[in-house]
Ligand SMILES: NC(=O)C1=CN([C@@H]2O[C@H](COP(=O)(O)OP(=O)(O)OC[C@H]3O[C@@H](n4cnc5c(N)ncnc54)[C@H](OP(=O)(O)O)[C@@H]3O)[C@@H](O)[C@H]2O)C=CC1
């Protein structure tokens with residue numbers, strides 16, 4: 111059976127047995143070419159296409175994610191990654207020749223990507239399907255076996271992923287282990303060859319400590335406070351649409367959501383007016399209130415609902431004012447998209463990753479002021495710049511370190527398969543998607559092939575006579 115619900119696991123030995131079975135299989139997979147890997151990926155793609163409704167239903171059951179949002183933010187990015195990988199797999203798995211430097215003339219060099227072996231994917235709850243499937247695609251493309259631990263906070267999707275594994279894969283190649291963080295803790299004791307973790311920086315540190323025991327490589331896709339900077343040259347209607355969309359999807363529970371806005375003081379009011387209009391157009395077209403909208407999700411569980419509602423309350427207690435939204439309904443874990451003004455820098459909403467539909471808006475007078483405010487916090491996962499000035503764009507992109515960035519857009523830097531996705535500093539280590547994702551799950555073996563009887567280094571063989579020293583002096587001077 112390819113799926114192993116935590117309840118079925120009597121003790122750690124079951125996980126060890128799972129791991130050992132995959133370890134054995136991974137040695138066989140190492141000798142495979144691209145074709146069988148592509149065949150597995152195509153089977154996965156067929157399953158996703160066949161089970162679109164089941165995927166929508168699972169996401170709706172877990173936190174009332176609109177079916178269309180599931181299509182756009184779970185199914186479509188999974189299919190995009192899969193098609194891109196299938197299109198390039200043969201080239202990625204072929205030897206990658208490199209140029210030969212003068213000093214090594216006569217030799218040939220290439221990089222040969224090799225599977226790492228048995229990989230662990232720990233997925234979060236916010237895009238529970240896509241954020242399990244995307245690393246799975248990269249891991250399979252690179253020739254690995256995979257154990258997936260989905261979040262217990264989205265049980266319907268976890269069960270769906272179990273069914274997927276059972277129906278599509280050999281359990282010795284892909285298995286889903288459902289369970290809570292205790293199960294994750296037990297899995298982290300095993301000597302995986304790579305761990306791909308998506309989640310909070312706090313748990314990312316737990317994962318990295320565990321990985322250190324076995325010197326296991328990690329990809330940490332973490333989070334942080336991603337700023338949206340709107341300067342006084344920006345197209346405000348365009349900026350408003352993209353910021354409200356990026357904040358509103360998944361009810362703000364998105365790692366690359368614009369967390370807060372810094373707007374030039376000269377255009378704050380017109381930007382607010384544009385954002386209010388967009389919020390009404392997106393989520394309250396008929397005037398029944400956003401709570402009635404079928405286009406807006408809910409907070410995933412009571413814990414996160416109380417956390418986000420607490421951020422709103424703390425901000426208001428510290429003097430922040432609500433410029434739009436503000437309606438909260440605990441019975442259905444609903445929090446309206448809410449714009450906050452004058453949230454103090456030391457308020458929780460300006461200190462913690464919001465990961466919900468609150469949008470603090472603060473003003474700046476100079477780009478240096480905006481840059482200093484962002485750089486005073488841990489490095490963000492994403493930086494959003496809204497400007498029509500190439501000079502301002504260049505200044506902000508150059509002076510604000512971040513995992514990734516988008517100019518006059520939000521979120522979509524993540525959807526570009528040729529753009530490596532990941533964080534910087536506290537927001538993550540390593541990259542995902544496309545070739546970067548393939549390499550994350552590969553060992554890049556460097557190969558140098560020399561012609562028999564020839565080597566550029568022969569002139570420097572011992573004994574180190576004055577003639578050899580003269581050759582070395584020439585080498586240091588000219589090569
Ligand atoms: N960079 C990226 O691509 C993304 C980053 N994120 C970030 O993830 C966070 C929100 O996701 P969330 O799921 O709440 O993150 P968590 O870090 O709480 O959980 C992530 C995963 O780790 C598991 N986990 C929790 N505690 C432990 C532990 N002590 N040891 C081992 N595993 C553990 C969780 O299991 P369980 O849920 O069953 O407890 C879950 O499967 C935000 O910070 C967000 O920015 C989210 C999406 C994408």
Ligand SMILES: CCCCCC(=O)O
Pocket residue numbers: 182183184187236237240363364365366367524525
């Ligand atoms: C396509 C949207 C996926 C977003 C994954 C995240 O940022 O949490």
